[in-house]
Amino acid sequence: MKTSSLRRRHIVAASLVAAGLGLAGPALAQAPLVIKFSHVVANDTPKGKASDFFAKRAGELTGGKVKVEVYANSTLYKDKEEMEALQIGAVQMLAPSLAKFGPLGAREFEVFDLPFIFDNTAELHAVTTGPVGKQLFSKLETRGITGLAYWDNGFKSFSANKPLKTADDFKGLKMRIQSSKVLESQMRAVGALPQVMAFSEVYQALQTGVVDGTENPHSNLFTQKMHEVQKHMTVSDHGYLGYAVITNKKFWDGLPADIRTALEKAMAEATVFANKIALEENEGALAKVKASGKTQVYVPTPAERLALKKAMVKVHKEMESRIGKDVIDSVYKATGFDPSKL
Numbered sequence: 535m536k537t538s539s540l541r542r543r544h545i546v547a548a549s550l551v552a553a554g555l556g557l558a559g560p561a562l563a564q565a566p567l568v569i570k571f572s573h574v575v576a577n578d579t580p581k582g583k584a585s586d587f588f589a590k591r592a593g594e595l596t597g598g599k600v601k602v603e604v605y606a607n608s609t610l611y612k613d614k615e616e617m618e619a620l621q622i623g624a625v626q627m628l629a630p631s632l633a634k635f636g637p638l639g640a641r642e643f644e645v646f647d648l649p650f651i652f653d654n655t656a657e658l659h660a661v662t663t664g665p666v667g668k669q670l671f672s673k674l675e676t677r678g679i680t681g682l683a684y685w686d687n688g689f690k691s692f693s694a695n696k697p698l699k700t701a702d703d704f705k706g707l708k709m710r711i712q713s714s715k716v717l718e719s720q721m722r723a724v725g726a727l728p729q730v731m732a733f734s735e736v737y738q739a740l741q742t743g744v745v746d747g748t749e750n751p752h753s754n755l756f757t758q759k760m761h762e763v764q765k766h767m768t769v770s771d772h773g774y775l776g777y778a779v780i781t782n783k784k785f786w787d788g789l790p791a792d793i794r795t796a797l798e799k800a801m802a803e804a805t806v807f808a809n810k811i812a813l814e815e816n817e818g819a820l821a822k823v824k825a826s827g828k829t830q831v832y833v834p835t836p837a838e839r840l841a842l843k844k845a846m847v848k849v850h851k852e853m854e855s856r857i858g859k860d861v862i863d864s865v866y867k868a869t870g871f872d873p874s875k876l
């Protein structure tokens with residue numbers, strides 16, 4: 535979308551906000567404050583369900599003074615556009631994956647993309663709910679963005695039209711990735727050719743052979759029907775994909791205090807909900823992929839997984855100058871990971 539058209543939408547959005555705050559005269563004073571919440575995945579995913587939950591609770595807890603409109607599945611904006619839309623105020627909330635903050639200049643968030651950095655959700659939560667998570671959010675403020683919460687999706691599997699069991703199997707494959715330099719380096723570490731692409735374009739790119747494979751949590755793969763155009767999937771759990779719910783700082787700081795407090799409560803509840811359903815949504819999606827019979831699902835042996843880990847973990851060192859050694863070390867400290875022990 536062109537910037538000018540984004541700006542036109544911004545003017546409409548800004549007047550809606552003004553109306554909601556009672557700034558547009560007595561006739562409009564009762565109109566609810568509209569918050570546009572845009573995202574790129576299906577409703578039937580952890581993020582889709584959690585944003586709908588937030589919308590419902592925001593309405594309830596503000597006694598109808600706030601109306602959160604959720605735009606799912608890239609219906610309003612695609613990956614890159616939505617970040618710009620948030621910055622100019624055309625939408626008020628997003629929940630981009632943590633892999634999509636690099637282009638904003640917040641490269642530290644790519645620490646979450648480092649392959650095999652988390653062994654399980656408990657390790658991940660030690661980061662997202664602790665001081666490291668808070669510190670990362672503080673990096674967004676200077677970019678006009680306020681971080682509200684971390685929402686889980688899950689660990690990723692690789693998929694392609696051939697079985698992916700060893701690092702060698704990736705050689706020469708064109709693999710779709712999110713806009714993260716860490717993911718680029720991860721794919722190069724096993725000889726694959728990374729291709730950055732918006733989420734909304736992946737199904738078609740796989741179907742037409744523009745790319746050969748990709749990586750996803752199961753809920754994303756299944757709800758976009760990628761299993762229909764990928765013959766093989768490896769449950770590698772090699773990396774994490776989750777979200778930061780973010781808002782436009784100016785908008786957020788300008789809210790009446792009682793409204794902001796109610797929205798913070800709605801967000802806290804939505805976060806508990808998101809993180810509770812994420813695992814079961816992904817397990818359910820995996821079961822459906824298996825039941826479809828369209829994709830052969832392979833679970834690597836511990837030895838195969840370790841070999842893949844050894845092939846990919848060098849990315850941590852390579853990415854020190856981009857992410858910051860201090861940031862990587864603070865994650866290691868929170869999780870207990872020590873790459874020298876591999």
Ligand code: LMR
Pocket residue numbers: 574575630631687712732733754775
């Ligand atoms: C992707 O682009 O693969 C994901 O970030 C989509 C999402 O929001 O889960």
